[in-house]
Amino acid sequence: MTFTILHEDGEVAVAGPTIAVGDLAAATGWELKAEGLCRGDVCVPVRDRAALVVDDAVAIEALGAALHRPVVVDADAGVAAIGADPVAVGTALRDRQAPDFTLPTLSGEQFSLSSVGRKKKVLIAWASW
Amino acid sequence: MYAELGELGFTVIAIALDEVEAAREWIEAANPTYPCVIDVDHRVAEQYGIINVPTAIWIDEDDRIVRPPDMTPVNDLFKDFTGIESEVHHNQLRAWVRDGELPLSLDRVAEFQNQPSANDQLARLHRRVGAWLHRAGHDEAAAPHFERAQTLAPWDWTVHRGAMPLTGRDPFGPEFFDYVKNWNEAGAPGYSWGNSALRRDLATEE
Numbered sequence: 001m002t003f004t005i006l007h008e009d010g011e012v013a014v015a016g017p018t019i020a021v022g023d024l025a026a027a028t029g030w031e032l033k034a035e036g037l038c039r040g041d042v043c044v045p046v047r048d049r050a051a052l053v054v055d056d057a058v059a060i061e062a063l064g065a066a067l068h069r070p071v072v073v074d075a076d077a078g079v080a081a082i083g084a085d086p087v088a089v090g091t092a093l094r095d096r097q098a099p100d101f102t103l104p105t106l107s108g109e110q111f112s113l114s115s116v117g118r119k120k121k122v123l124i125a126w127a128s129w
Numbered sequence: 130m131y132a133e134l135g136e137l138g139f140t141v142i143a144i145a146l147d148e149v150e151a152a153r154e155w156i157e158a159a160n161p162t163y164p165c166v167i168d169v170d171h172r173v174a175e176q177y178g179i180i181n182v183p184t185a186i187w188i189d190e191d192d193r194i195v196r197p198p199d200m201t202p203v204n205d206l207f208k209d210f211t212g213i214e215s216e217v218h219h220n221q222l223r224a225w226v227r228d229g230e231l232p233l234s235l236d237r238v239a240e241f242q243n244q245p246s247a248n249d250q251l252a253r254l255h256r257r258v259g260a261w262l263h264r265a266g267h268d269e270a271a272a273p274h275f276e277r278a279q280t281l282a283p284w285d286w287t288v289h290r291g292a293m294p295l296t297g298r299d300p301f302g303p304e305f306f307d308y309v310k311n312w313n314e315a316g317a318p319g320y321s322w323g324n325s326a327l328r329r330d331l332a333t334e335e
Binding site: 004006008011070071072074076077079080081082083084086089090092093094095096097098099100101103104105106111113114116118119120121122123124125126127128129 | 137138139140141142143144145146147149151152153154155156157164165166167168170172173174175176177178179182183184185186187188189190191192193194195198222225226235238239242243244245247250251253254255257258261262265267270274287290291293294300
């Protein structure tokens with residue numbers, strides 16, 4: 001049975017809710033380095049490495065705790081979700097910064113807010129429900 | 130509005146907080162020329178603090194939010210229900226796009242942003258997992274996630290009402306009207322959406 005992780009860039013299938021350190025970057029985007037957990041230019045220091053890495057593997061709950069992000073793990077159903085960084089979300093809203101996002105259109109093409117460039121924009125969130 | 134203002138360095142971006150198949154017929158019927166994306170995971174709701182639909186957020190040329198998330202009907206179909214006239218928003222939009230006039234001073238925008246609590250964020254994750262399990266055909270496994278999400282964030286309509294069609298319930302049925310009644314009796318809680326404070330302040334500042 002595969003296990004699915006829903007994270008901020010999409011979803012990825014892994015072997016289970018515990019990920020080998022060497023597979024962490026491919027599975028979650030986060031790489032364990034000397035500085036901490038790193039993704040692009042961002043590194044989150046890991047205070048308690050022993051709590052994060054057990055038998056050379058990282059449990060998703062432990063990853064969420066180390067990144068200070070909310071996580072939901074359903075081991076029986078084979079799916080987990082890692083949320084956005086609450087501090088980053090709060091800071092952006094307070095500072096009125098519009099976060100970028102990349103989402104598919106109906107035809108499956110990816111669209112990013114940042115591709116619009118210097119225009120006035122109105123986001124309209126809607127739904128059929 | 131897009132047809133009228135689209136030439137003036139302005140665009141609408143429509144985000145469906147919906148399943149692809151549910152959004153499809155609406156998008157195909159509208160056949161819009163502006164970008165229309167589908168956010169099955171409600172990621173934009175998480176990033177921008179969106180708790181209901183339809184919600185509009187204004188973003189300027191420098192990617193700064195200049196009008197907080199607010200309920201903004203595109204027409205007057207639900208005017209009696211919401212008490213909001215679409216023309217008010219349309220006129221504010223024209224003034225901004227043409228003349229750069231904002232309805233709310235910038236230092237007040239942050240005040241009306243929806244700062245999510247830890248429970249709000251966890252609720253969105255449970256909803257996301259529930260919706261993923263529903264798409265995978267595991268409705269039994271999805272149910273406790275939807276229930277948990279609604280317990281954690283009872284007044285987030287994207288969590289509560291948005292889950293109705295995924296759990297075989299009618300988002301336009303009696304359960305929804307009970308929900309609205311309870312929401313009103315609780316003082317219409319939750320962020321700025323439907324919050325008369327924002328509407329009052331917008332009217333004052335005009």
